[in-house]
Amino acid sequence: MNRTVLDLWVGFFVALGIAALLFLALKVGNLSSAHMSETYVLQAKFDNIGGLKVRGPVKSAGVVVGRIAEIKFDPVSYEAVVTLNVDGRYQFPKDTFASIYTAGLLGEQYVGLDVGGDEKMLKAGDTIAKTQSAVVLEKMISQFLFSKAADGQDKK
Amino acid sequence: MFSPASLIRKLGHATVERIWRLGFAARFFVAILRLSGTSFRRLPLTLREIYFSGVLSLLIILVSGLFVGLVLGLQGFETLQRYGSTEALGVLVALSLTRELGPVVAALLFASRAGSSVTAEIGLMKATEQLKAMDMMAVNPIARVVAPRFWGGVVAMPLLAAMFSAMGVLGGWLIGVVFIGVDDGAFWSQMQAGVDWRYDVWNGVIKSFVFGIAVSLIAVFEGYDSVPTAEGVSRAITRTVVTSALTILALDFVLTSFMFRGAS
Numbered sequence: 001m002n003r004t005v006l007d008l009w010v011g012f013f014v015a016l017g018i019a020a021l022l023f024l025a026l027k028v029g030n031l032s033s034a035h036m037s038e039t040y041v042l043q044a045k046f047d048n049i050g051g052l053k054v055r056g057p058v059k060s061a062g063v064v065v066g067r068i069a070e071i072k073f074d075p076v077s078y079e080a081v082v083t084l085n086v087d088g089r090y091q092f093p094k095d096t097f098a099s100i101y102t103a104g105l106l107g108e109q110y111v112g113l114d115v116g117g118d119e120k121m122l123k124a125g126d127t128i129a130k131t132q133s134a135v136v137l138e139k140m141i142s143q144f145l146f147s148k149a150a151d152g153q154d155k156k
Numbered sequence: 157m158f159s160p161a162s163l164i165r166k167l168g169h170a171t172v173e174r175i176w177r178l179g180f181a182a183r184f185f186v187a188i189l190r191l192s193g194t195s196f197r198r199l200p201l202t203l204r205e206i207y208f209s210g211v212l213s214l215l216i217i218l219v220s221g222l223f224v225g226l227v228l229g230l231q232g233f234e235t236l237q238r239y240g241s242t243e244a245l246g247v248l249v250a251l252s253l254t255r256e257l258g259p260v261v262a263a264l265l266f267a268s269r270a271g272s273s274v275t276a277e278i279g280l281m282k283a284t285e286q287l288k289a290m291d292m293m294a295v296n297p298i299a300r301v302v303a304p305r306f307w308g309g310v311v312a313m314p315l316l317a318a319m320f321s322a323m324g325v326l327g328g329w330l331i332g333v334v335f336i337g338v339d340d341g342a343f344w345s346q347m348q349a350g351v352d353w354r355y356d357v358w359n360g361v362i363k364s365f366v367f368g369i370a371v372s373l374i375a376v377f378e379g380y381d382s383v384p385t386a387e388g389v390s391r392a393i394t395r396t397v398v399t400s401a402l403t404i405l406a407l408d409f410v411l412t413s414f415m416f417r418g419a420s
Contacts, residue, residue: 006200010210010211013207013315020319020322023325029254
């Protein structure tokens with residue numbers, strides 16, 4: 001069996017294809033940055049999750065520290081149970097506050113972890129006790145309107 | 157001639173004929189898989205087919221990818237400009253290419269460039285009774301002729317789709333950043349934040365792999381099943397292109413609904 005010119009072309013073709021795949025993976029996708037080797041699971045219960053989506057980011061101080069793994073509805077307490085996959089490199093205190101924020105005015109919603117001062121850390125499988133629900137725009141507007149109306153009546 | 161009874165008879169005949177062919181195609185697929193040992197033991201056979209269907213399709217794939225990227229860049233910029241979010245151009249171009257356009261358009265081009273030539277080759281071999289001659293010499297034509305062409309297409313297709321997408325992203329970058337002047341850093345960083353390796357890029361690769369199997373199977377089957385005349389071979393080539401295109405688009409819908417349902 002001898003090497004032929006054809007082999008060279010096929011080799012060139014395969015190399016080019018793999019280069020294109022690598023380009024897509026490293027330069028276009030975020031294989032390099034989204035590498036979370038070990039994660040642990042935390043849970044948080046919310047009264048209202050708004051438009052939170054599975055695979056959405058979990059951020060602390062604006063840095064992505066995990067992803068939302070699952071969103072369920074608890075039929076007993078009528079709350080939303082959000083399961084978070086948190087990067088194993090980061091530990092959070094027991095009294096961490098989980099809130100649902102919106103990135104920008106029309107952006108996606110994410111879970112923000114506001115760190116408390118407790119000495120003890122949350123372990124895998126723990127539930128975050130303190131949570132704040134998503135801001136529902138309609139509720140906010142109606143509150144604003146009602147308070148305005150109340151102001152108006154006070155002045156009379 | 158056009159009595160209702162004969163119409164119904166024709167319809168029934170056509171339906172039975174289609175189902176018959178479908179069953180034969182399924183059996184043919186199994187036969188290819190069973191007899192594909194030769195394609196891997198005698199690698200030069202398959203390499204030759206990768207050369208013919210892959211390397212020779214390089215030019216059309218790369219050039220079309222570039223132009224699709226250029227158009228996406230222009231159109232995307234036009235629309236995004238209205239909302240003042242031209243930095244999202246990178247995400248737009250990359251997501252459209254890796255999720256849909258890369259696999260689908262590359263597969264359509266591949267079907268018309270490489271699939272049709274495979275059908276023509278096998279059909280002419282059948283018309284000139286080369287396949288029968290091989291059978292006479294105790295060489296199984298499916299193992300020797302059909303399987304290498306099938307595997308050549310299956311290997312070449314995902315690589316071509318990846319090149320198409322990569323070329324398209326470069327085209328979008330060329331229009332967006334070099335010609336129009338979108339910020340280079342924002343273009344790439346928004347793209348990297350918005351495109352997920354597993355979810356977007358890898359699903360696109362799976363799509364192109366499935367399309368590769370579908371197009372290659374249709375191409376070799378139409379060639380093998382063609383009527384061994386000049387007219388029959390030309391009809392088989394037409395059928396390859398038409399059936400491939402329809403199959404690709406239908407499969408794309410099915411795969412998309414499986415892959416990208418629900419979450420963002």
